[in-house]
Amino acid sequence: MKTVFQKPRSLSDTPTHYCPGCTHGIVHRLVAEAIDELGIEGRTIGIAPVGCSVSAYNYFNNDMVQAPHGRAPAVATGIKRSVKDSVVFTYQGDGDLAAIGTAETVHAATRGENITVIFINNAIYGMTGGQMAPTTLEGQVTQTTPYGRDASIAGNPIRVSEMLATLDGPGYIERVAVDSPAHVRAAKKAIKKAFETQIKGKGFSLIEVISTCPTNWGLSPGDAMVWLRENMIPHYPLGVFVDWEKEENDG
Amino acid sequence: MKTVFQKPRSLSDTPTHYCPGCTHGIVHRLVAEAIDELGIEGRTIGIAPVGCSVSAYNYFNNDMVQAPHGRAPAVATGIKRSVKDSVVFTYQGDGDLAAIGTAETVHAATRGENITVIFINNAIYGMTGGQMAPTTLEGQVTQTTPYGRDASIAGNPIRVSEMLATLDGPGYIERVAVDSPAHVRAAKKAIKKAFETQIKGKGFSLIEVISTCPTNWGLSPGDAMVWLRENMIPHYPLGVFVDWEKEENDG
Amino acid sequence: MSEKILMKGNEALAEAAIRAGCIRFFGYPITPQTELAAYMAKRLPKIEGGVYLQAESEVSAINMVLGSAASGARAMTSSSSPGISLKAEGISYIAGSDLPCLIVNVQRAGPGLGGIQPSQADYWVSTRGVGHGGARLLVFAPNSVQEVIDLVFDAFELAEKYRIPAMILSDGLLGQMMEPVVFPDRAPVLLEKPWAANGHRDKRNKNIINSLYLQASELEEKVRQRELRYREIEEKHSKASEYMMDDAEYAVVSYGATSRVAGSAIDAAREKGIRVGLIRPVTLWPFPSKQIFEKSKNLKGILAVEMSSGQMVDDVRLAVNGNCPVNFFGRTGGIIPTPMEILSEIEKMSKGDIK
């Protein structure tokens, strides 16, 4: 028998603190696999956000920096500009990236900052116990939209990938999901491509991963996957929004 | 003889502190004309930004609030939500709105906050003496891009109207210019329509006004108008990006 | 409601604010204040004119408060330490624009992301003016859930009377704990606000809310006027409670949650025959300096106890001005001192082991 699946090398042995069935774990593994396959662990620096993945610095084997809430792209910029051959990624939730960190996200993108952003869109503030996120769907009940999100009061959910795709700086933007084996495989490919975009110096790359938060959605991990599929993907269609390769071929 | 043109009523008698030929003055007047024509001065509250128009509170006759740099949309939100029948507008420069205020702008827009934003895009930080703005063009020399803006270092200029048009909250977004009589007339119409959008409760409205900063561009007011036409409009095409009326008719 | 009910500090604060007439809340989630916002999110949509808005950030939230307050509304926000740092600029603007409002800081341990357990390490930023330019906040430090309620009313009323922002300086312990409370039959005092920017309605001259004064002399005059109000506030509104101070030779000075533990320590010390009492500042700014100064004349020593590396102790020393030795004991990182630890410090002090 040959081992066909095991823990990637760049993932540490520390068990994660994530809730059972939380997809943060899946995405961590995908990032680690991409780092392994590209052989870049030694020059990779990751930025942990504030959010459930705040302790991501414990889970990756590359150097890690923990950023203030929403500021991961700015922290990443400081590192990337100071260590020229580094590979720098941020790992951020929807509150972190699309609420408090909106300016940092938009400007890292428009600068074409040569970093990779892994964006976990789970439509909720997981860590703080389930408040509305900028990506919370209309009607979705959260701790701070107890009667369901009413867009006329609480605003409309943001489609981050579409918004950033209007800018000139991004080299690669794709939205993926992790609700099924096929989607997880596609997510892996996208994440790897994002890192390659950076390594080739093609500018800002971002992978939006439609994810679950079983705990704060109040669903079992399995049901959360179904909810994701039926509710989130229709509002957040999967696909590639910017692709430097395609542009180079087309142009 | 009949007076066919005079100072609008909602503009105060205080002479402005703007430099000779600065288009801030033109846009102030257009806003005041719209307020006059709609008869809303008594219930209008304006928000002055930080930027050359910081003292706008001296120039309008309606109630005014001076906001911290970039936060005018948040201040406007606080007012609009507290005084239900008010008409609230912000008047912001490109640094204010599209750099430090990016998050406030994007989120007021996505919330569909029922306010009107007058956005003066002059491709520079006027007040602080001519530093790069988020809308500074590639190659443009400023105090902080002394060798011309190099997008690969200083980032690409942002097209704000296009970016915000991807969101669900805006009711009206148009980009206009004030370099010629025809454009000024169109700008006036757009500004009025933005206020009407608010009055009718159709959501967030924003008019991006392509403007000049003769002082920091180092050009005479007349030459600045030509530079605007030849350099800015090609990068920032004029037009309507969101129109609730059209959507209602189409839908 | 005169029946006692159990309520969390965070929730009681929210309910008290609503009863004090504050129905405009702008916030951003952060532990350990989340229950406060959640409570508001439930209650305010059901109240006519009620505004609950989750902003995109603390920076935005405080500026929404600025706008709401500028329009004459009673407005508030709540957060915890890192979030308060982000509000610093906005708070300085609110102070510089002479606007009243309420800011709640349910402190957690820092610096940086720190931890989420209780702390009192934001004393300096709260009392020395959070943000630039040296403006002041009224700072209230309740030590029980019941007192939270009472001080919320005071906070709004003094804030509006003097047109300055007020802060309730709570902490994770006080915010998370439940205690029995009774809501007082207290009708909020609402002043006219002829200065508010809410639309002149063609009935008055325009109002301007502003903190910019490019002429230094004008700005200095503004600052001077404000300082005069500060002096009046210091004169009239500092507050401290005392426990066992009548015959005390030693005093513990401690505020907020920590003062409760200190109270237990004092009971234990008294049992051992040590004549020690407690002075508990209820307002941190204005600090009850006079009261402490007067008491210090007859004391052999003071022990300041905080959940920090020593911040309020500065104000104690300033108040005491050399009258007697001032010692310090603190725990940090989210650790709540125990009565035994404090007792042991009191014993050391009474034995002269610490000066």
Added chain:
Amino acid sequence: MSEKILMKGNEALAEAAIRAGCIRFFGYPITPQTELAAYMAKRLPKIEGGVYLQAESEVSAINMVLGSAASGARAMTSSSSPGISLKAEGISYIAGSDLPCLIVNVQRAGPGLGGIQPSQADYWVSTRGVGHGGARLLVFAPNSVQEVIDLVFDAFELAEKYRIPAMILSDGLLGQMMEPVVFPDRAPVLLEKPWAANGHRDKRNKNIINSLYLQASELEEKVRQRELRYREIEEKHSKASEYMMDDAEYAVVSYGATSRVAGSAIDAAREKGIRVGLIRPVTLWPFPSKQIFEKSKNLKGILAVEMSSGQMVDDVRLAVNGNCPVNFFGRTGGIIPTPMEILSEIEKMSKGDIK
């Protein structure tokens, strides 16, 4: 370059930083510090590895500094009062992550938008830890363009030695004025930074830069370690200069730009036969408390002079601890005190008109 050249304080600071080995600058424009950034924007693109980046905001700029410092680079940012408020959270994170860096505050008058004229009203936020959690910055207060240069070197070196952020507390006057300067032949001391997160290159274990410690006991231990370093810094690195203090009966305590004016006032007072001298804190944290305490034993009175409503005077009083009366004179709003005003206060003090 040993010839004296005229340079603005802001530009001299920038040049000094570059010579001190800091070629990573992240900023956001604000008056009256703009020349500093403009200078960097001109020079850094011409230097190998040099990074000049105008961030989208002060919040972003300080976090870029955090990243750059985390990667082991010498990094800096500069701003003025409102911008510093916005950096508060980031600075607290930098302190909590034990990272060295340089933050320049070219103070202007506040609170709020305030004005753009010189001020010293950010003393509190600078010395009491800008931001939550009670962390400290090394705070240097030069009073001449030449001293700006010298202190920039010190700032970087001490910051890196103790892994804490440093601040140069300048003001509009010092930033905008030109004076003759000579750049010293001083090679920057560069320490190894084995803790830096710059990629482990398969040669060492991973490095983590972090300020989160969910276990209160762990966080307390972190805080305790940091406080030990603080004590060492207080012991070794406080600095004040004295002028005419040998036979002084009275002292003026004043720092930065204001201390120059105070110097003129002292000359004038000496001409009138008043035995007054100047103690000028060069480091504001650590504050030269011991030096002032010792001096105060033989003084009849102290006059603290600031461009604020009175902030440093707290530290003077804490240092003096009742040894002699401490008076205060300040101007605000951007107004620079005149020698005559200060002289008149000195005279009042020497006549006993103020205590």
Added chain:
Amino acid sequence: MVKNIIFAGFGGQGVLFAGKVTAYAGLSQGYEVSWLPSYGPEMRGGTANCSVVIADRPIGSPLVINPDVLIAMNKPSFEKFAPLVASGGIIIYDSSLIDSKCDRDDIEIYDINATELSQSENLKGLSNMILLGKAMKVVGILKDKSIEEGLVKSVPPRKSELLKHNMRAIELGKNN
């Protein structure tokens, strides 16, 4: 009288709720009470505990460090808190989940197979109430009526149909 109590177990076992019922019961008997949860990132499977103080005078620290009464619902909690119980104190633990020993002889230790009981008695998820019942009997401060009142206050009105199951679980605890 001051009783310092700690309820401890896995998140989701209802330790906070049991504490609240106890605090309300104390309140209805006219005592001073306080309730303080451990708090933090809400993640399933973590441990949770709460401090409850019942006293006849103002309560100092609401945080209990050395409990007079420990109600332990899982092994890690038992191991963490048993050594901290005040001399003369009491431990009540769920023997279905905890097999640890505690060889202190200065305290009283009671056990009850609460989880098993709850399953066999069709009271799933109410092992907390079973333990509470046992504890209240052993400690003997709170009256039956107070506990019932505490329950009424703690169960949201829309879930009042759960009251009787809770009461039954408490009874069960008292009698086992």
Added chain:
Amino acid sequence: MVKNIIFAGFGGQGVLFAGKVTAYAGLSQGYEVSWLPSYGPEMRGGTANCSVVIADRPIGSPLVINPDVLIAMNKPSFEKFAPLVASGGIIIYDSSLIDSKCDRDDIEIYDINATELSQSENLKGLSNMILLGKAMKVVGILKDKSIEEGLVKSVPPRKSELLKHNMRAIELGKNN
């Protein structure tokens, strides 16, 4: 010796530059010098001024409030600063633009039609240097050579062709 000098006029008239030349001239004679501009939002048409101090001992305040020497290039500046000139001080003003009177008899007042001269002598924009020349003659501290050195230091190398025009303007001021 301490000389407190104010140069004042409209923005764009070169008052800051004139001050810088003066400061450098002082420096080249070995004096302590300082130069401080009024600053603010850079807008054309505002007034601008700068303080220059030249002294043989360390300079206290670089901000001049009561100048020993005032060089006034427009009417608002003249009106603002003339009353502040120290007793025994000197005013030099541009009589092409300023018609105000100042009836103080404790100071010396000189005028020169600098703007007219600059236009007639084909030295447009150099009325500042003409006034400076006049002032230096009247005040008599700085040597010709120092002023020239001051100019060399103040004019950026890429504009060095302007040096001779500046020198001519200064000469003109000295001789009128």
Added chain:
Amino acid sequence: MAKGRVVIDERLCKGCSLCVINCPMGVLELDSSKLNEKGYNPATPVNADKCTGCAICALMCPDVAITVERGDN
């Protein structure tokens, strides 16, 4: 007689020339012989008789210095 008439408030004028540049009839010039209080050469009608009262000058004036009258007589 001209169809239109422009009145320029010299106090407000900053001499920016935008009216001059945009007037289709060449009515306006800056008056280099005058300097207003702020130090600017104000605009002034030099070909007043050609004025059509189209108000384009006023439309482009950033300082609301121009009032325009039109004769329907």
Added chain:
Amino acid sequence: MAKGRVVIDERLCKGCSLCVINCPMGVLELDSSKLNEKGYNPATPVNADKCTGCAICALMCPDVAITVERGDN
């Protein structure tokens, strides 16, 4: 003999069932008779012989609790 083999690290398993749900062969179940240190019922192969070694379970496991082997023999 089964083509594949899964090894589940019970220490890491959080009993989320994602592997159970996604295994195309119905190989896995949670073991309700066991409680690991963290209080979860760990997953365990109940139809080990059906395992194809497709690694889908591991792909979906958020906790990297599963190692998969495949026999090419």
